[in-house]
Amino acid sequence: MRITNLLHFSEYHRFCVKRDFALSSLDYKMLANVYQPMIGAFAVALYHTLYQQLPEGKVGCSPMEQQRKLFLALELEAGERGRKLFIEQTSRLEAVGLLKSARRFAADSEDYVYEYTLEAPLCPAEFFRNQHLTLLLRDKVGKYMVFALRDDLLLPEDEELKQASSENLSVPFYELFRLNTQVIDYELERALFETAASEPAEAKPDAPKGYQYTEIISHFPRQSVNRAFVENLKYEPEQMAQINYVAKKYNLYLTDICRLLDEEGVFDEQGHIVLDLLQHKANQVFRQEKKRSEERARFLTKLTGGHGMAEDGKRGEDKQVEMEYYLEVPDLFQGECNAHQYNYILRNEPYTYLLDKIFSKGSIPDGLLDMFAKIDLNYGLPEEVINVLIHYFYVNRRSWAKSSIESTAADMLAKQVASYEQAVQYVREQMAYQERKARGSRAESAGRTPGARGRAGSGRQKPVLPVVQSGGAGKTLTAAQREELRRKAMKLDGKL
Numbered sequence: 001m002r003i004t005n006l007l008h009f010s011e012y013h014r015f016c017v018k019r020d021f022a023l024s025s026l027d028y029k030m031l032a033n034v035y036q037p038m039i040g041a042f043a044v045a046l047y048h049t050l051y052q053q054l055p056e057g058k059v060g061c062s063p064m065e066q067q068r069k070l071f072l073a074l075e076l077e078a079g080e081r082g083r084k085l086f087i088e089q090t091s092r093l094e095a096v097g098l099l100k101s102a103r104r105f106a107a108d109s110e111d112y113v114y115e116y117t118l119e120a121p122l123c124p125a126e127f128f129r130n131q132h133l134t135l136l137l138r139d140k141v142g143k144y145m146v147f148a149l150r151d152d153l154l155l156p157e158d159e160e161l162k163q164a165s166s167e168n169l170s171v172p173f174y175e176l177f178r179l180n181t182q183v184i185d186y187e188l189e190r191a192l193f194e195t196a197a198s199e200p201a202e203a204k205p206d207a208p209k210g211y212q213y214t215e216i217i218s219h220f221p222r223q224s225v226n227r228a229f230v231e232n233l234k235y236e237p238e239q240m241a242q243i244n245y246v247a248k249k250y251n252l253y254l255t256d257i258c259r260l261l262d263e264e265g266v267f268d269e270q271g272h273i274v275l276d277l278l279q280h281k282a283n284q285v286f287r288q289e290k291k292r293s294e295e296r297a298r299f300l301t302k303l304t305g306g307h308g309m310a311e312d313g314k315r316g317e318d319k320q321v322e323m324e325y326y327l328e329v330p331d332l333f334q335g336e337c338n339a340h341q342y343n344y345i346l347r348n349e350p351y352t353y354l355l356d357k358i359f360s361k362g363s364i365p366d367g368l369l370d371m372f373a374k375i376d377l378n379y380g381l382p383e384e385v386i387n388v389l390i391h392y393f394y395v396n397r398r399s400w401a402k403s404s405i406e407s408t409a410a411d412m413l414a415k416q417v418a419s420y421e422q423a424v425q426y427v428r429e430q431m432a433y434q435e436r437k438a439r440g441s442r443a444e445s446a447g448r449t450p451g452a453r454g455r456a457g458s459g460r461q462k463p464v465l466p467v468v469q470s471g472g473a474g475k476t477l478t479a480a481q482r483e484e485l486r487r488k489a490m491k492l493d494g495k496l
Contacts, residue, residue, distance in 0.1 A: 001090045001101045008103075008112055009087070011068040011078050017053040018061045019118040026153075030121040033149060037140045038133075039092040042074075046089045047098055049073050050116050064113065090116075096133065097122070124153035170223040172262070190296075210244030211254055219258045229267040239273050246278055250286035260285070318348050319384075325424045327388070330395055332358065347420050351376065351386040358394055371402050375409045385412065388423035396431065 003009045036044045053062040076082035093099035100117040213234045321343040329342045
C-alpha cells in the first residue's frame with residue numbers, strides 16, 4: 001500500500017472489507033504451507049483478520065469501522081511505528097495477489113475511507129504455473145521443498161491416461177437450454193439494475209489496450225471444444241487484435257467475448273478466427289443488448305415517475321416564442337387557436353398532447369407512441385423539438401413510418417438540434433430544400449419539348465455537336481499571295 005503521508009493513514013480512519021468468495025480447506029492449506037513461507041506469519045494473520053470482518057457464509061462488503069479495530073486485533077501500537085508495520089504487511093499481501101487496497105474520499109465526513117478487497121489464494125495448479133511466485137517460494141524454502149509441496153498438493157495423472165486419446169463429450173449450454181429473449185421480466189430487470197447500481201461499476205479496459213489473453217483464458221470454459229484454439233491466441237497477436245477490434249466496435253463485455261468464442265464455427269479447422277461470423281454474432285448481441293437497455297430505461301423512467309417530475313418542473317415557467325420563429329397553423333387547428341397560441345402549444349405542451357390532437361384520442365398507434373418514447377427517453381430530444389418534428393411531418397404530409405421518423409430524428413441529433421429555435425430553423429431549411437428540388441424537377445420536365453422527345457424517342461438524347469458546313473468555293477488567291485505562301489512553307493522546311 002502506497003502511503004506518502006502517514007497523517008492520511010491512521011487507526012482513526014474508517015475502513016471496509018470486500019470479498020466475493022469463501023475459503024475452503026484447500027485454501028487454508030495453501031495459505032499455511034505456500035503463502036506463509038513467502039510473506040510471513042504476520043501478513044497471513046492480517047489476511048485472516050480482514051477475512052473475518054464478514055460473517056462466514058456471506059460475501060459482499062463489511063460495515064465501516066475505525067481501523068483501531070484492526071490495530072487492536074493484531075496488537076499493533078497506536079502511532080507511527082504501528083502504522084508503518086501495518087502498511088508493510090498489506091504491501092506483502094498485495095504483492096502476491098491476496099489483497100487490493102484503495103482509498104476513497106467521503107464528502108460527508110470530509111475524510112478518507114480505506115477499502116480492502118480480498119482475493120482468494122490460487123489453486124495449486126495455477127500457483128505452480130505462475131513463474132514469479134514459484135521462484136519466490138524457491139528462494140524462501142529451497143528447490144526440493146517446492147517439489148515436495150507440489151507433490152503434496154497436486155496428484156499426478158495416470159500414465160495410461162496421458163497416452164490415451166481424448167474425446168470431448170460435454171454438452172454446451174445453448175444445446176440443452178433455450179433462453180426466452182422475447183419476453184422481458186421488468187420486475188427482474190429492475191432488481192438486477194438496482195443491484196448493479198448499488199455497486200461501483202467496473203470500467204471496461206481502455207480502448208487502445210483492449211482485453212488481454214489472460215483475461216479471456218481465465219473466463220473461458222475449460223471443457224469447451226474451442227479451448228485449444230483460444231489457448232493458441234497467446235501466440236497470435238494479430239487474432240487478439242481482431243477480437244479487440246470486434247469488442248470495441250460492438251461495445252462487448254469480456255463475458256460476451258468469451259461466449260462468442262465458444263460458439264460453433266467461430267474458428268476454422270486451422271484455428272483461425274472466422275471474422276465475418278464473429279462480427280455477425282457480435283452484432284446480434286449488440287443489437288439485443290441495445291434494445292433491452294432502451295426498454296429498461298423507458299420502463300424505469302415510467303416506474304419511478306422521473307420523467308413526469310421533470311415535466312412538472314418545466315411547467316412552472318412557460319417559455320414564449322419570438323415571432324420570427326412562428327410556424328404556420330395547420331388546417332387541423334384553424335378556428336381553434338391563432339398563430340401565437342399554436343406556437344405556445346408547440347413550445348410548452350408535451351408531445352402526447354399534440355399527437356392526441358392530430359390523431360383521434362385513443363387511436364394513436366402503439367408503434368408510433370413507442371417510437372416517440374424512444375426519441376424522448378433514449379435519444380434525449382427535448383419535448384419542444386419533438387413537437388416541431390411532429391408539426392413538420394403533419395404539415396408536409398410525410399410518411400409516419402418508423403424508418404422515416406427515426407431517420408429525421410437521427411438527422412436532428414447529428415446536427416445538434418436542442419432548442420425550439422434550432423428545430424424551427426431545421427424545419428425551414430428542409431422545406432426550402434424540398435421546394436428547390438421540386439422546382440428543379442418541374443423545370444427539367446418543362447424543358448423537354450414534344451419535338452425533342454419525338455426525335456429522341458423514349459431513350460436519352462445525344463448532345464448536339466457542331467458540324468462543319470460546306471461554304472462553297474473559296475476565295476481565289478493572286479499569284480503574289482501564292483508565291484508568299486510557298487516561300488513561308490519552304491522557310492519552315494529549312495530549305496531557305
